[in-house]
Amino acid sequence: MNGSLIICLAALLLPLTALSSAASGKLRSKPNIIIILADDLGSGDLSCAGATKIKTPNIDRLAADGVRFTQGYAPSATCTPSRFSLLTGEYAWRQSAKKNTILDGDAPLCIEPGRLTLPAMLRQAGYQTGIVGKWHLGLGDGKTRVNFNGDVNPGPLEIGFDYCHIIPATVDRVPSVWIENHKVIGLDPVDPIEVSYVKNIGDAPTGLKRPDLLTRFGADEQHSCMIINGISRIGYMKGGHSARFKDEELPKTVVAKSVEFIEKHKDAPFFLEVGLFEPHVPRVAAPPFVGKSGSGLRGDVIEQIDWEVGEIMKALDRLKLADNTLVIFSSDNGPILFDGYFDRSEEDLNGHQPTEGLRGWKYLTYEGGCRVPLIARWPQQIKPRVSDQLFSLVDIYATVAQLTGQELTAGAAPDSLDLSSVLLGKTKKNVRDNTVLHGIGGLALRQGDWKYIPATEKMKPGGMGSGANAADPRFAAANIPEPLLFDLSTDPNETKNVITSHPKKAAELAKELNTIIAKGEARKRPEAKQ
Numbered sequence: 067m068n069g070s071l072i073i074c075l076a077a078l079l080l081p082l083t084a085l086s087s088a089a090s091g092k093l094r095s096k097p098n099i100i101i102i103l104a105d106d107l108g109s110g111d112l113s114c115a116g117a118t119k120i121k122t123p124n125i126d127r128l129a130a131d132g133v134r135f136t137q138g139y140a141p142s143a144t145c146t147p148s149r150f151s152l153l154t155g156e157y158a159w160r161q162s163a164k165k166n167t168i169l170d171g172d173a174p175l176c177i178e179p180g181r182l183t184l185p186a187m188l189r190q191a192g193y194q195t196g197i198v199g200k201w202h203l204g205l206g207d208g209k210t211r212v213n214f215n216g217d218v219n220p221g222p223l224e225i226g227f228d229y230c231h232i233i234p235a236t237v238d239r240v241p242s243v244w245i246e247n248h249k250v251i252g253l254d255p256v257d258p259i260e261v262s263y264v265k266n267i268g269d270a271p272t273g274l275k276r277p278d279l280l281t282r283f284g285a286d287e288q289h290s291c292m293i294i295n296g297i298s299r300i301g302y303m304k305g306g307h308s309a310r311f312k313d314e315e316l317p318k319t320v321v322a323k324s325v326e327f328i329e330k331h332k333d334a335p336f337f338l339e340v341g342l343f344e345p346h347v348p349r350v351a352a353p354p355f356v357g358k359s360g361s362g363l364r365g366d367v368i369e370q371i372d373w374e375v376g377e378i379m380k381a382l383d384r385l386k387l388a389d390n391t392l393v394i395f396s397s398d399n400g401p402i403l404f405d406g407y408f409d410r411s412e413e414d415l416n417g418h419q420p421t422e423g424l425r426g427w428k429y430l431t432y433e434g435g436c437r438v439p440l441i442a443r444w445p446q447q448i449k450p451r452v453s454d455q456l457f458s459l460v461d462i463y464a465t466v467a468q469l470t471g472q473e474l475t476a477g478a479a480p481d482s483l484d485l486s487s488v489l490l491g492k493t494k495k496n497v498r499d500n501t502v503l504h505g506i507g508g509l510a511l512r513q514g515d516w517k518y519i520p521a522t523e524k525m526k527p528g529g530m531g532s533g534a535n536a537a538d539p540r541f542a543a544a545n546i547p548e549p550l551l552f553d554l555s556t557d558p559n560e561t562k563n564v565i566t567s568h569p570k571k572a573a574e575l576a577k578e579l580n581t582i583i584a585k586g587e588a589r590k591r592p593e594a595k596q
């Protein structure tokens with residue numbers, strides 16, 4: 067073969083190779099996606115949002131390099147339904163009450179296996195999908211009791227994740243163990259695990275009977291069952307001694323497993339959900355964070371969150387992945403100070419304002435229960451800014467579908483709106499003009515600057531989780547005797563019910579809320595005008 071022929075052949079082949087690498091490169095150019103979801107973090111808990119007693123430099127850097135939404139919402143004021151909405155793109159209250167309550171640690175999986183969830187959709191798009199940290203969406207099929215000594219399934223792997231390293235529910239609920247894929251980690255078969263939320267099944271001490279054995283703080287009755295690692299929990303567990311986690315080691319494990327997943331999949335597009343445990347109760351700061359913040363233990367564990375986020379950011383930088391990784395940081399619901407443990411969070415607040423002064427707290431449909439921090443960084447695509455456009459965690463599904471070139475199949479993610487134009491800063495419009503908020507007492511609607519909360523009509527608040535006392539002021543505040551209407555443009559803290567002066571507005575919002583409920587989906591709503 068002479069030289070010129072080789073050159074000709076090479077010239078012919080080059081475009082082909084370029085084309086095929088572009089084709090595979092197309093896959094590679096899909097952004098990695100990391101959702102870091104804190105547990106009960108408030109919109110005012112970050113220094114980038116004005117906190118001065120708590121320092122969150124890593125999260126502040128994420129915000130400075132990306133977009134921070136000041137009107138970010140959790141679809142529900144509690145964990146299980148909020149996470150359900152994030153993963154399915156559907157408001158959880160459309161499901162039976164069992165699926166939108168706070169689940170116990172032995173509750174069955176509340177997402178049907180095989181459903182095209184956010185991770186399942188991304189898996190179809192060629193992503194490696196993983197979840198590390200808090201799960202709280204149930205395990206097992208509910209036909210038989212979940213067997214923590216065998217294969218624990220169905221769970222994350224049956225609804226779209228390729229990998230999981232999770233704790234089943236909340237840190238305050240048994241079983242206090244890690245599960246990797248289908249197995250409890252570190253379990254000794256001669257010491258099998260049994261779990262009950264009904265009665266004490268072992269002879270281990272409870273917080274109620276042996277408060278002298280509590281090493282950190284006392285607790286209310288609901289949290290005074292089994293003592294594990296010097297902290298009393300909700301529920302009872304027998305066995306599994308070698309598998310029980312130490313609260314002070316949880317953040318280290320979250321970071322190690324997250325970084326391990328990122329490293330393993332650095333060459334493929336990946337989706338990782340990181341469920342941080344803080345600042346949910348029981349609050350335990352690892353030694354470097356003890357007493358570090360200016361706002362007590364709750365402040366310390368928020369600074370611990372910032373360290374965890376920083377370690378994940380460092381891994382992205384080290385692996386040169388940061389530029390093409392969409393990192394979303396948020397919280398599953400609003401903050402609360404006292405939530406069962408006498409850990410001085412209220413007393414040591416030192417002027418800090420977790421909700422920035424917004425009314426209410428976790429569990430409630432007031433702004434304080436549902437407004438959450440929401441930050442998104444994707445250096446290649448997102449212009450750094452602060453945005454007051456409406457964004458709900460339920461929208462992540464359709465938004466990510468659009469960003470990764472996935473068509474939404476009929477019926478998938480019925481309440482999720484594609485807010486990619488908002489995320490990328492391509493519009494200043496409010497693409498989402500309203501959002502339904504769900505709390506333990508019922509629903510509320512935010513529409514533009516208006517907020518409508520129907521009366522709960524003597525309805526007892528539900529969905530508080532087993533063992534909770536409905537008369538507790540935290541929960542009783544969910545009882546709304548008269549309907550409420552607030553004008554958030556002049557009264558962001560919901561102090562003045564203006565329903566009598568604006569009856570038409572209230573009727574309009576009530577009608578809209580009923581339509582969204584009856585329609586069974588909110589996704590196909592026409593785009594709102596600015």
Ligand code: NG6
Nearest residue numbers: 144145146168236405406530531534
């Ligand atoms: C409640 C628990 C609370 C917390 C919550 C779930 C009380 C008295 N008890 O029942 O401690 O575990 O359930 O929180 O409030 S969540 O963030 O996972 O929804």
Ligand code: CA
Nearest residue numbers: 105106145398
């Ligand atoms: Ca939560």
